[in-house]
Amino acid sequence: MKLMTALLGAAAAVALAPMAFAEGHEGERGRDGEVKIIYWQAPSILNAYLSGGTKDSEAASLVIEPLARYDTEGTLVPYLVDEVPTVGNGGVSEDLTQITWKITPGLVWSDGTPFTSADAKFTYEYCTHPEGGCAQATKYEGVASVETPDALTVIVNFENPTPNPYGPFVGSEAPIIQAAQFADCIGARAPECTEANFNPIGTGPFVVTEFKPNDVITYAANENYREEGKPAFATVTFKGGGDATAAGRAVMETGEFDYAWNLQLAPDVIAKMEEGGKGTPVAGFGPLVERIMLNQTNPDPSLGPDERSVIKPHPFLGDPAVYKAMSLAIDRPLLVDVGYGQAGRVTCNWVPVPNIYASTTFDCSTQDIAGANAMLDAAGIVDSDGDGVREKDGVPLKVLYQTSTNAVRQDFQALIKQWWAEIGIEAELRNLDASVFFGGDPGSPDTFQKFYADVEMYANTFNGTDPQTYLGNGLCDKAPSPATQWQGENISRFCMEEFDALHAELANTADIAKRGEIAAKLNDMMVENGGMIPLVHRGRLSAHANSLGGVALNVWDSELWNIADWYRIGN
Amino acid sequence: MTETPLSMEEIAPAAPPRSQWADVWDQFKSHRGAMVGAYIFVFIVLMVVVGPWVYWNDPKIVPTGRDFLTLRDTRPIYTVLWEPGAKVNWLYPLGTDNLGRDMLGRLLTGGRVSLAVGMAAMILSVVLGTVIGVLAGYFKALDGILMRLTDLFLALPLLPLLLVAVLLFRDRLSGAFGPEGGTFILIVTLVGVTSWMQTARIVRGDVLALKEREFVLAARSIGTRPLTMITRHLLPNVMSPIMVSATLGIATAIITESALSFLGFGFPPDFPTWGKLLFDAVDRMELYPERVLWPGMMISLTVLSVNYVGDGLRDALDPRIRGR
Numbered sequence: 001m002k003l004m005t006a007l008l009g010a011a012a013a014v015a016l017a018p019m020a021f022a023e024g025h026e027g028e029r030g031r032d033g034e035v036k037i038i039y040w041q042a043p044s045i046l047n048a049y050l051s052g053g054t055k056d057s058e059a060a061s062l063v064i065e066p067l068a069r070y071d072t073e074g075t076l077v078p079y080l081v082d083e084v085p086t087v088g089n090g091g092v093s094e095d096l097t098q099i100t101w102k103i104t105p106g107l108v109w110s111d112g113t114p115f116t117s118a119d120a121k122f123t124y125e126y127c128t129h130p131e132g133g134c135a136q137a138t139k140y141e142g143v144a145s146v147e148t149p150d151a152l153t154v155i156v157n158f159e160n161p162t163p164n165p166y167g168p169f170v171g172s173e174a175p176i177i178q179a180a181q182f183a184d185c186i187g188a189r190a191p192e193c194t195e196a197n198f199n200p201i202g203t204g205p206f207v208v209t210e211f212k213p214n215d216v217i218t219y220a221a222n223e224n225y226r227e228e229g230k231p232a233f234a235t236v237t238f239k240g241g242g243d244a245t246a247a248g249r250a251v252m253e254t255g256e257f258d259y260a261w262n263l264q265l266a267p268d269v270i271a272k273m274e275e276g277g278k279g280t281p282v283a284g285f286g287p288l289v290e291r292i293m294l295n296q297t298n299p300d301p302s303l304g305p306d307e308r309s310v311i312k313p314h315p316f317l318g319d320p321a322v323y324k325a326m327s328l329a330i331d332r333p334l335l336v337d338v339g340y341g342q343a344g345r346v347t348c349n350w351v352p353v354p355n356i357y358a359s360t361t362f363d364c365s366t367q368d369i370a371g372a373n374a375m376l377d378a379a380g381i382v383d384s385d386g387d388g389v390r391e392k393d394g395v396p397l398k399v400l401y402q403t404s405t406n407a408v409r410q411d412f413q414a415l416i417k418q419w420w421a422e423i424g425i426e427a428e429l430r431n432l433d434a435s436v437f438f439g440g441d442p443g444s445p446d447t448f449q450k451f452y453a454d455v456e457m458y459a460n461t462f463n464g465t466d467p468q469t470y471l472g473n474g475l476c477d478k479a480p481s482p483a484t485q486w487q488g489e490n491i492s493r494f495c496m497e498e499f500d501a502l503h504a505e506l507a508n509t510a511d512i513a514k515r516g517e518i519a520a521k522l523n524d525m526m527v528e529n530g531g532m533i534p535l536v537h538r539g540r541l542s543a544h545a546n547s548l549g550g551v552a553l554n555v556w557d558s559e560l561w562n563i564a565d566w567y568r569i570g571n
Numbered sequence: 572m573t574e575t576p577l578s579m580e581e582i583a584p585a586a587p588p589r590s591q592w593a594d595v596w597d598q599f600k601s602h603r604g605a606m607v608g609a610y611i612f613v614f615i616v617l618m619v620v621v622g623p624w625v626y627w628n629d630p631k632i633v634p635t636g637r638d639f640l641t642l643r644d645t646r647p648i649y650t651v652l653w654e655p656g657a658k659v660n661w662l663y664p665l666g667t668d669n670l671g672r673d674m675l676g677r678l679l680t681g682g683r684v685s686l687a688v689g690m691a692a693m694i695l696s697v698v699l700g701t702v703i704g705v706l707a708g709y710f711k712a713l714d715g716i717l718m719r720l721t722d723l724f725l726a727l728p729l730l731p732l733l734l735v736a737v738l739l740f741r742d743r744l745s746g747a748f749g750p751e752g753g754t755f756i757l758i759v760t761l762v763g764v765t766s767w768m769q770t771a772r773i774v775r776g777d778v779l780a781l782k783e784r785e786f787v788l789a790a791r792s793i794g795t796r797p798l799t800m801i802t803r804h805l806l807p808n809v810m811s812p813i814m815v816s817a818t819l820g821i822a823t824a825i826i827t828e829s830a831l832s833f834l835g836f837g838f839p840p841d842f843p844t845w846g847k848l849l850f851d852a853v854d855r856m857e858l859y860p861e862r863v864l865w866p867g868m869m870i871s872l873t874v875l876s877v878n879y880v881g882d883g884l885r886d887a888l889d890p891r892i893r894g895r
Binding site (some may be wrong): 265266269270272301331334338369405407408411414415417418419422428429430431433444445446452517 | 632633635636639644669670672734738742746750839841851854855857858881
């Protein structure tokens with residue numbers, strides 16, 4: 001493997017030498033030689049439909065493409081079609097049950113055969129086959145049928161009105177696969193087609209030359225790629241494995257690789273690597289928010305298993321003065337600084353992006369310990385027995401504050417515990433192994449769903465750009481309880497009739513501006529009524545070599561979405 | 572026969588009779604490694620016991636506001652020797668961590684916990700091991716059962732067992748003794764209960780051999796009861812291996828606690844122990860090597876010194892080696 005990399009490197013150096021003076025990023029296909037990418041999780045398959053792993057769908061995104069994908073802002077851009085269908089341009093029917101895609105004429109697969117609507121229909125059948133286990137089945141959920149009136153038209157019919165019809169064939173997780181290649185791989189036989197799964201034929205800028213599962217993939221430029229002069233690189237070496245630290249070093253300190261994916265490292269560690277001078281970290285912001293969930297139910301250990309964290313109310317967390325003071329006492333800019341650096345931003349919102357859905361109601365960027373204390377005093381929650389902890393109706397404000405084991409989260413816990421101590425709220429800290437905490441095992445008392453604590457901290461996000469399902473996590477009937485085997489996404493057991501009603505309205509609204517308005521209102525309701533305390537809007541941090549141009553970090557789609565536009569900066 | 576007492580009187584020294592423990596001490600003193608180990612161990616114990624009372628910084632305080640920025644990530648004061656521009660603060664001799672908590676303070680408080688866990692777990696495991704070993708060695712009927720039990724325990728993997736136990740008992744124990752007390756009891760019990768087997772095997776072996784010796788036969792012939800036999804004749808003779816496994820036990824317990832804390836289990840996250848300090852520091856090892864070095868050195872030093880003391884004790888307690 002090392003020898004091979006070395007040889008490839010040498011070959012690349014030779015190939016690069018005559019182009020040392022090539023300027024700009026226009027020119028013939030393959031002019032810039034080799035680009036090396038490192039993912040610290042190694043891809044094991046190049047078929048996004050057979051793996052839920054980001055690493056796999058991103059590695060495959062160089063080869064197979066969807067009809068449309070999201071750009072860095074989360075806006076849909078057409079890829080294999082001429083325009084994105086909307087209600088406005090007639091592509092989406094008025095009753096929101098049908099979407100019509102018009103494929104760009106003249107597209108061919110990398111083997112030279114024409115790309116047609118039959119391939120899209122086949123992809124739908126492939127993923128929804130009852131005997132097959134499709135990892136991206138949710139993308140095709142609610143689809144009644146896919147019709148192909150002619151070779152360039154794909155009509156998707158939905159069972160119900162779907163305000164957001166951009167699930168099927170959109171984004172790197174729902175690409176189109178070639179019907180001819182996968183024809184015999186349908187249903188239960190899907191995983192057996194090793195050749196097809198490892199070397200898919202695609203429409204993307206690159207084709208697979210060699211795939212070693214869980215190790216390295218080499219690609220070469222697709223000679224039949226639709227755009228002239230792209231991609232700039234003749235070959236891609238995609239190395240998988242190792243850890244985030246090693247990947248970061250390989251790009252920023254030693255310069256062995258050009259692009260490193262998802263560097264979840266402390267800001268000072270990243271800064272140290274950046275001093276190496278070979279590469280630059282880039283941050284992109286999806287909707288991932290680190291937050292403190294406030295338990296609306298009573299987690300008292302003396303309650304029985306059917307009542308603990310099930311019955312309401314919490315002895316004191318439901319009091320607006322308490323949760324507002326808790327939020328006010330937190331110095332969010334400092335948390336960002338300590339934990340995430342440039343991969344974090346202060347947020348007061350549950351849905352921080354895309355901008356059309358984000359609320360601008362709150363400002364929480366300044367810590368105000370005195371204000372928080374005054375708020376509690378005014379509400380009559382005072383320290384009556386002189387032990388430094390306030391009491392509400394005789395119940396001391398002592399909270400059990402749990403989270404998963406993670407260096408940054410433990411730092412946050414220590415800081416927040418100190419700030420809460422200054423407003424007379426005592427926190428007992430607990431950290432749990434992440435695989436247990438997020439494991440969802442109904443038999444374990446330590447899962448985040450069970451919420452056997454007063455407050456807990458974790459991060460959550462949603463896929464795609466539409467927050468409707470995610471906002472549904474605040475619905476009353478989504479609360480985990482023994483009746484649902486502790487499954488459910490409404491972790492804080494938030495429950496408000498107005499919220500449920502407004503969410504139902506969102507599900508029946510197609511107008512994007514109106515949807516944004518409702519989403520922001522739902523967000524405000526949750527935060528204002530003490531369902532959660534948002535802390536940090538977390539981004540994803542990747543790094544690219546200083547000599548690599550054209551990188552635009554995309555958190556809504558594959559990070560390699562625009563690899564066709566990457567180029568080597570001349571030196 | 573009649574000449575023997577005479578000759579003994581002739582060679583007997585004029586000094587007053589010496590106790591057994593004085594002999595042990597004499598022998599122990601001559602073991603240089605053991606003495607150095609003992610000094611270091613006593614020093615560490617004194618430091619962590621007295622230190623937090625004398626030392627001026629509270630290890631749990633996280634500075635807030637402006638202080639946070641000035642106090643976080645300070646280096647140990649000796650760093651200025653080779654890096655004159657380093658951020659140091661004379662009030663924080665070993666610097667602070669990334670949240671501005673005092674490192675020396677954390678090291679001292681952390682040592683208290685680590686050592687307390689070590690000692691308590693050691694006592695528990697030695698008591699268990701000795702009782703089981705003696706019973707198995709002395710009473711033939713119990714031998715089979717107890718030794719199979721020992722095998723069973725030897726086969727138990729410690730870490731998974733701990734994880735399950737933490738899950739099962741943590742809530743109840745923290746309810747009764749507070750989160751820190753509960754975890755302490757849990758870890759001590761678990762480490763104790765899973766590390767007595769070596770002691771039991773060694774003690775059993777020694778007891779089996781001693782049982783056949785003439786003095787035991789003599790004692791039995793005058794009607795000594797089993798309990799007296801064990802406490803008067805057997806235990807004093809197996810003291811030497813017990814002491815050794817006791818010292819080794821401290822080391823194992825400290826290391827197990829460190830491993831647990833290192834994995835992120837055990838004590839609450841803001842409660843420093845040496846293992847926890849190591850765990851927290853690993854990410855920034857390159858930037859702040861002292862944060863790894865100090866707790867790592869304390870663990871190594873303690874374990875090493877305790878092992879040397881054990882080595883010296885073994886030599887000193889064995890009358891056949893003594894005097895050589």
